[in-house]
Amino acid sequence: MNRYPNSKGPIDYINSKPYQVVATYPITRVKDAKLIKDWLGCDSAFKSNRNNLYIFCNEIQEVTWEDVMKKTII
Numbered sequence: 001m002n003r004y005p006n007s008k009g010p011i012d013y014i015n016s017k018p019y020q021v022v023a024t025y026p027i028t029r030v031k032d033a034k035l036i037k038d039w040l041g042c043d044s045a046f047k048s049n050r051n052n053l054y055i056f057c058n059e060i061q062e063v064t065w066e067d068v069m070k071k072t073i074i
Contacts, residue, residue, distance in 0.1 A: 003040075012057065014046055019057035030054045 002024045004010075009021040022042050030036060033054055037045045042056045 009057070011060065012055070014055075014057075018060040019044060019055075020060055021055060021057045023056045024053045025056075027052050027054060 002021075004022060009023075012019055012021050022040050023036075025036070027047065027049075033045045033047070036054070037056055040056050043058050044056070046055045046057070047053075048055055
């Protein structure tokens with residue numbers, strides 16, 4: 001059972017998308033995953049049967065950007 005401070009949790013790739021883990025709890029200790037997700041302020045919760053854990057996390061959004069070039073004045 002791990003709960004990480006804000007913005008300090010490990011990054012985990014789930015379905016090839018990056019997520020920052022907020023907390024992990026054993027499946028047997030979780031009665032209502034939605035309630036815990038709301039309490040932690042997470043946007044996603046995953047159940048990992050292989051590790052016997054619920055993983056509560058936030059998706060890391062991809063930033064859109066474009067190159068900015070300096071124009072020289074002649």
